[in-house]
């Protein structure tokens with residue numbers, strides 16, 4: 320099992336991958352639907368660097384107020400990328416879009432991140448995943464402040480804002 324990750328305060332996204340996320344979010348926003356995917360990369364102390372994206376998958380569910388990824392597809396892609404990178408790139412977290420409104424966490428988002436934080440412990444998926452929320456004019460990223468945020472009443476106080484930084488190159 321991997322070591323619990325420390326609190327991530329900075330998420331670095333190469334401009335090209337940031338652009339890809341924005342394009343995918345827009346494609347679904349035009350149909351008033353949510354979409355999302357997985358952020359892969361590596362961490363260095365309190366920074367996380369994105370090196371690759373995994374898409375929603377063919378059996379993902381895209382709705383107006385919810386998005387459920389095709390986790391079978393995603394787990395296979397995560398494992399394949401992990402192998403290709405010789406174990407350097409791991410699962411960092413998920414992103415999803417909000418086709419309307421801002422990038423604040425909904426109650427469902429907080430519950431989901433709390434659950435991910437507790438459950439993703441099978442080696443390639445370290446604790447404390449990130450949740451990036453992409454709205455039309457606002458992007459925000461969140462990380463659980465503790466390794467085990469409460470499952471039932473996850474308040475905004477349980478999650479820290481992560482600073483987003485764009486980089487020119489990988």
Ligand SMILES: [Zn+2]
Nearest residue numbers: 417425428452
């Ligand atoms: Zn959401």
